Amino acid sequence: MSTASPLIIALDYASLDAALCMADRLDPSRCRLKVGKELFTRSGPDILEALHGRGFEVFLDLKFHDIPNTVAGAVQAAAEQGVWMVNVHAGGGRRMMEAARERLDRHGLSTHLIAVTVLTSMEAEDLSEVGVSTPPAEQVERLAVLARDSGMHGVVCSPQEANRLTTLCGPDFLKVTPGIRPSFAAAGDQRRVMTPLDALRAGSTHQVVGRPVTQAEDPMAALAAIEAELAAG
């Protein structure tokens, strides 16, 4: 089932059972789901089958980053399992991204392919330690333009950069934004954050929300509060 909601709930759980327990409280008409490294490493493709069987569209967030041939094969494997969206690291470069896109096109696979720019947990100091002296917002812009030119359908960025990327890359370019923190939630390890309403107003096309919902005392109440905030926009 497809949904008009911009919300993607991150199922960051250590077991298939725990993830499905949460999925069974959610409704595919109200959100999409994201499967990341921890859950996929524990459960393998079974989790995708289980979520698809429950009617959810799934973002497989494995952030592939390797040589072009390897990434193209991994993206093809993900798309053949029917995921709605898959991603690579833009830092893998133009040839890697082009190879991934070309592989999808060659096999007629319509999965959305996006690229991670700068992780939302990183700030200027973190970038500087890995040899990037450019400020985060500028680095995001550089990688987003490269991603667009390499055939990506959009990027993962912080909502703080969404507005500028709409100007740079066009309104149809997807801005998938983790780093969503409602006023009631702690930032934790995230650094470049925004509230759901501010992210919506900034032009985020999809909002990834994990712990503010999954670790809330009452996850359904937390989700409803986020939906109410978005409805005000």
Ligand SMILES: O=c1ccn([C@@H]2O[C@H](COP(=O)(O)O)[C@@H](O)[C@H]2O)c(=O)[nH]1
């Ligand atoms: O830059 C990025 C890329 C991916 N993520 C993922 O999004 C969720 C966010 O979860 P929260 O609990 O809401 O912080 C998580 O699965 C990350 O792996 C990201 O945060 N930043």
